[in-house]
Amino acid sequence: MNYNKLFTMLFFTLFFFKANAQEFKLGKVSVGELQEKSHPMDSTAVAAILFEKGIVDFEYTQDDGFMMITEVTTRIKIYKKEGYEWANKAVSYYIGSNAKESLSFSDVVTYNLINGKIEKTKLKNDGEFDEKVNKYWGQKKVTLPNVSVGSVVEFKYVVRSSRFSELTDWSFQSSIPVNYSEFKTFIPEYFVYNPNIKGSVLPNITKEKSGKSLSYLYKPKVIPGENLHKSTSQEKLEFTETRTVYIAENLPAMKEEAYVNNIANYTTSVSHELSVVKFPNQPYQTLSTDWPSVTKTIYDYDDFGPELNKTGYFEEDLKVVIDGLSSAEEKILAIFNYVKESVKWNDYYGYSCNDGVKKAYKDKTGNVAEINLMLTAMLRHVGLTANPVLVSTRSNGIAFFPNRTAFNYVIAAVETSSGLVLLDATDPFSTPNVLPLRALNWVGRLIRKDGTSTEVDLMPKAASNDAVMMNYEISANGVVSGKLKRQRTDYNAIIFRGNIRNVKEDVYLEKLENENDKIEISDYSRTNEKDLKLPILENFAFSGSNFSEIIGGSIYVNPMLFFTVTQNPFKQENREYPVDYGFPFVDKYNITIKIPEGYKVESLPTSILLNMEDNLGGFKFMISATGNVIQLVITHQINSPIIVADYYPMLKEFYQKMMEKENEKIVLSKI
Template structure:
């Protein structure tokens, strides 16, 4: 018996090894690539990139930028077949455009122990317009089967040297090997940025003499760099993150300077000092920011005549907020002028907030514009100016030594608040006198949910009482946006949070849409599922802060970005007649902390003669947690969800 087991294991080992024996060194497809059955480093993967290579260089004859791409992908199962749908984005301007040539694509399957190739036909390659800046070339690999290996290659020809081809090492599926080769003549100087947390497995550098020669005898040397990564995990998006482009492992290029063969030099990457000077005279922002406005034509007399500085600024903000409508456009540059906005009462982000800025300036306030890149747009480059990184503009005003950030596009914001979409780290304050600077735009106001239930267990086993809640900060904004458009729908959703719950006498105690908080009170009545039973089970969490754990990954390679710190507090009191009922079991209290005082969970449950009392406090004291805190946050949220879903009181009739 023992001998048979040993022989079986010896026989099994090569088979298991073969399942992982991928040829990740070359573009060529081997039988072991097709015969491999999965990927042990990511058992959930439906496809993997076995090998990919990119190479960019300036053609010595046509002097255009060429990028050759090769990619070999294993389709593990049918769910991975989407990776055989290939889309190539080709950039275009008014009079120039990129094109793609030499498309070759094949599907490789094993038949009777041999590799059989199914090649794509030219008629199955399609081109379509995408938007004003891109056209698309698309094709789908043929004859797909579970276990197929697909290969494709092509060359992009580009006249745009300012857009040197970047390279994504990481994607939505894992990669075994990814390599990129840059070949850049010395005439072009680029800022090269490696983004993401993944480390290079290899980086080599060399100089090639006279790689580019001109007809007049002039020549340039080339800097050749090869970057490579191995065993790159798939990037899986999860809650509480900004755009994935902030974290995907990749190379980015920004043209800094061009040096012509005739000795001319043109700088593309400028300093912020240069940019500040240009903004002063720039048509779409600089001139608009300096335009004077007639307060008497825009504002009611009571606002103009207000003598309290803070009240006057608040009134100006509210007036712009309520009388001008955001059209949903995020751009900071626009052909629409302040004059057009005043006429139509509708405009994009920059026009509305520039108008707010100009009115505040005209009213003698210290107001300045702030450029922002929103959470979905990505982090702006801070080392040097990249104006295209910004897509949003807000206004800063200083009153009595206090700094306020203002955005008049959202009618639910209170004075000094900016939308959640803007919480992306830093903004660039434009100061045309003293020079622009980076500033922190992290919200200073607190965000919290406070929820209190004071209930009574009646002799007929129904439960009735009052619930009060108060939300502040961004939780208040969310509640206001849910309530004011349709109060009846809002109440229906409250009732649906808990089975057999009825709500009466719902009232809002806060001041209105722009109040800094959202306070509500209502009466409730609820019934047990089996009111005649001797033993009654009650979950005291009528409202839950987190119904499921948002953190499900084994590990996370990017930060946890809540946008703001927050506190959650829930209290529950149930009064009862101790001659009719007794409490047999109540939930166990628990305390859990995130290391370095970054968060705290306190849960307490107590039973008295004629009432029971429970409370939970959740404190997430940071808006941003580095990825090393992920295991602690995952455990923390597991505890929060478990407490809310599984805390039960066992109540028995006497």
């Protein structure tokens, strides 16, 4: 797959904005803003960000050293009731054992226009909430008071942090229109950050350097035996500061559509990662400037590379696991299944171990890194060429730029004579080269023992199948009854197994009936649910009265019944980001229909064959009738997991034609 083409589309379709000279301040809400009934550029918008400004600055104290201060001010207009959610703001902050952060809200106000006058309502104490999300993160949330259609809400929050390895990510775009977005950074000369801009819009950027001084109280260290009453003094720290301002205006809403990996991948934003620290009279500390240095840094972390060298805790157990096995394939599968069964995932992401592989093995639970680094170590121990692969999950976004925070996940890879085998033991239904869907995010970085790395394509090549065999008959009063057999493989199987996990059969069947035009299901059975080597099968009988119409004595029936696609998933006129299916697939339907006695086939849909350009996919609809039996074979396949936006018009037209064909009726008339 041509990832370079995707990167080019995302980052070089640029549009420059003029900087707005207008000054935006909290408390300066106008009557015009309150009177506005709809957004001037998007009448469908439920709300809009009138302005959002962020400032990142640094302050210095003798005790804490440099502290990073992030201040954000926001004004939002509510146009519709559906926009009320924008009157709530939640911000996360770090509460882990190292480098904790503090977060505070202020200036939280709702403005309304009452009888031509501006009325303001301030936040009360019961409108602010602080909660612990997990052992690493807390969250503060404000719920603005007295919000109605037409309101304007404002708030400000400040985060104080010593975690300045990366600045806050700033998104200029949102799921609602943004009138004005501004982000400023004031960076002391001691820190060098790499700015990374993504999205289809380039903000206006200005940069300048100037001298700055910070005053602080110096308190001499007390040495035992010396005078305890040493006086403090006022000191001044002088340095060069780089001031950068990013401004963008009139940004359209980023609207979700079908088959989007993570809309944040394509949203105009800027991120910064610390690449160099250079304090006076100290050697330069280079953190990350390219992928080799990023992966080498990560591999050398105490909670990553050294964990791969620990083997004593599993050696005796592993002898039993691989006893009698000779081939690499047998050993890989045996060790992979052993780790899946022995250590359960605690739902924590990350490429760093929390408590370490030994404790995870003992406690039978661990995070992603502990489980998959343990798996890698076991595979290496039996003589296989195994290495960890750094991954950014779909929810975390694509790792476009070299930085340590681009990744939040790690899997294992084994080099074999037939190619690379990718493994993730955190998912009970994962199999070799069938990773959990969360890990299918373009590319990862394989790290070898010497710290060197190479790019690994994570996207599946083999198609996942969903095959349906359906036999049904139609009664003279239009009732349909029949039997169905469905077989799913690979990614269709892992998704289905995950969906039915811990779901009682009666609950599942009720949902299945309701989601398929209120059919009635009987004689349900499921096989190979636990045997991951085999496709998972469903069998059941069904009946339903919602699939046909009787008009003028003729029966009109949709041959695909509840499998008919009734809407085109692609609705936008144009699309600037790729269509991401996650994996290639083949959906196949083999349908046999028996028509009622006393009826004949008056008309059938015509057969059709559609093929997309460059072998991206196809649709086949083949139908025939012999006597009182109608035979139908339908195949819909997509050959590439990701289709670039250039093909969107073609893809949209393809789905429209496919949908129209699937909705054509069979007409049966009386003999």
